[in-house]
Amino acid sequence: MKALVVDDDRVLADLIAFTLRHEGFQVQLAYNGESALRLWQDDAPDVIVLDLNLPKLDGFAVCRHIRAEADTPIIMLTVRGEDDDIVRGLEMGADDYVTKPFSPRQLVARIQAVLRRAGKAQVTAVAQVGDLFLDSGRREVRVGQSVVVTLTRLEAKLLHYFMVNVGHVLTNEAIIAYVWGPEGGDRDMVRQLVRRLRRKIEPDAANPLYIETVSGVGYSLVDRQPMQ
Amino acid sequence: MKALVVDDDRVLADLIAFTLRHEGFQVQLAYNGESALRLWQDDAPDVIVLDLNLPKLDGFAVCRHIRAEADTPIIMLTVRGEDDDIVRGLEMGADDYVTKPFSPRQLVARIQAVLRRAGKAQVTAVAQVGDLFLDSGRREVRVGQSVVVTLTRLEAKLLHYFMVNVGHVLTNEAIIAYVWGPEGGDRDMVRQLVRRLRRKIEPDAANPLYIETVSGVGYSLVDRQPMQ
DNA sequence: TGGAGCTGTGACAAAGCTGTGACAAATGGG
DNA sequence: CCCATTTGTCACAGCTTTGTCACAGCTCCA
Structure with a gap:
């Protein structure tokens, strides 16, 4: 150290x-x-x-x-x-x-x-929000009782950020700063990443349940309770 | 938060x-x-x-x-x-x-x-004036016990400006400077925006309760107490 | 009284936002 | 080094928001 x-x-x-x-x-x-x-x-x-x-x-x-x-x-x-x-x-x-x-x-x-x-913020976190279970270390997510899905590095990072801030709107700027850090990025990159994440976790990505769009602001993760 | x-x-x-x-x-x-x-x-x-x-x-x-x-x-x-x-x-x-x-x-x-x-995003502003509750992050407003209404970017910006200055008359020039900034704007734009905002929050936009017109000057938000 | 100015309203064009597809560039692992 | 995967970039379509113009009604003043 x-x-x-x-x-x-x-x-x-x-x-x-x-x-x-x-x-x-x-x-x-x-x-x-x-x-x-x-x-x-x-x-x-x-x-x-x-x-x-x-x-x-x-x-x-x-x-x-x-x-x-x-x-x-x-x-x-x-x-x-x-x-x-x-x-x-x-x-x-x-x-x-x-x-x-x-x-x-x-x-x-x-x-x-x-x-x-600082260690907590970086290390393998297992997070649960509603029926989303994320293992950041393995980069795996399970939605309710569905099969485990593997995420890419950026997808996992974004989902983790959403889960830590569930219920709150994350501006595009905040997402860029968190996911891409000092090099920054643009809205198109956010859009693509959100799309890819939605493809992996939403039952129907065209009608998302978990990741809401807030037009002109950013996105927000909704706490959906376990499906019966 | x-x-x-x-x-x-x-x-x-x-x-x-x-x-x-x-x-x-x-x-x-x-x-x-x-x-x-x-x-x-x-x-x-x-x-x-x-x-x-x-x-x-x-x-x-x-x-x-x-x-x-x-x-x-x-x-x-x-x-x-x-x-x-x-x-x-x-x-x-x-x-x-x-x-x-x-x-x-x-x-x-x-x-x-x-x-x-801890990875938490910045707190976003919420404002309350009388029975108006504005969540600037989500761009949502609730009037008393009514349903939540989503505002556009400019509508939310204007309502926030009104709420921060409740009871005071905001001149058209001040509104233009706040909402449109350095690019400026004109009275027609203010008029349209007020109209759109009234449409969304007033029980009857033709007879506004919250947003008063001050002829030749601008507009003012009235502090209306919770409706019984 | 008539004209000017102000305000609210309607309608439509222009601008902006979001999701999507496709492909090139970058990255990582064997 | 090669290949598969991931990420970034650009174009486009569809929808929403904003700006602009025209008009009507009201008020005020010369």
Whole structure:
């Protein structure tokens, strides 16, 4: 498990590194934003502990840059009381904020919580909504008592996103961001993917029961109870 | 998007509920652990804001119980300085800790960060004025106890603008700027759109109850109380 | 009183959205 | 490397939404 620690206060950075190594992490240290971005690129850490106040390229810029390209969990460090900074950073994509001074124990616990969360979001999830049963690991779905159907990578990803947000409308933009990530995509790609997914799970894709179209907005998964 | 707020401090609980409702959440309140567990079971909230110090069944017990059975994101509230509690709660499965006192903005940003990591889409706006209920995400409106009506993109946009400014006259120019933006538009377009919206929400569009005309100026939404 | 302006309405053309088909390009596995 | 599968791209059809124009009725003012 690799951590990148970024803080221009070398004493604090070393202390954090020591704490994390004690917890079993491999730690890389950066004392400014440029080094941080380089190490992030070269090393692909599992979590980043990122101080807000860095010389030149500050913590916000680093967070923005990383978040534009990856999902790496980011925990930001800030001085007590800077509410605006906390809100701004969280909205920008940070996962947590720890206010200096803090105890090493709390930092570790927060890192573990963030990793737990991030791991949960990625790992094989078995989801059930109404009579849809999805095994994300195997990329298999069963509708009620029908046979198991194998989905492609993107189909499974989309269905999972629908199921996590059952009952809510997912805009085309949100679907694109979730399924295709930073490279993005367009409406035509969404349309094709929805069509392919409907073909696999709907009893009649021309009259869908599960995946509803919301014209001009996107799509929504309906919670259909088990068919009798 | 549903939130469950648990705090024996009723004033604070109500304040949090108000804040979250303003962000578009549907909020359920519990003032003790037993009610919290019941509501969690019955209501399946998307996120739980859980105070540590509750009478009888405390926040830890509630967290432990929920975490044993579900992945629902849990944000715990604690009094400043209780490092042991924070670490203990995070290790037990809480997703985040917010220390009292805190700003509503920060709480919301932390909730959004946790939901984001869980793959949950952004909350969409719901609005209520009198007996008009608008779900902007689905582009659906319900008038009192009548059936849900689907609006077009522009109709929903206009109705939302009316509802946010209920009781105020919106000039044609303001409506044009809001609905059509930089490309602009003309009075005829406003007229048509108002007509179409009236057709969908007014019991009798020829004698409108909700959308009043202010000749030479624009239109205004009237706050009509629920019909008996 | 007549003309101008405003508002509501009807009707139709233009624009937009969605689903579908087909094929090329990209990807992954043996 | 080859082949099968998946994904992306483009074209088209059908339906819905929006814009535009014409007209009628009402109000106000010179």
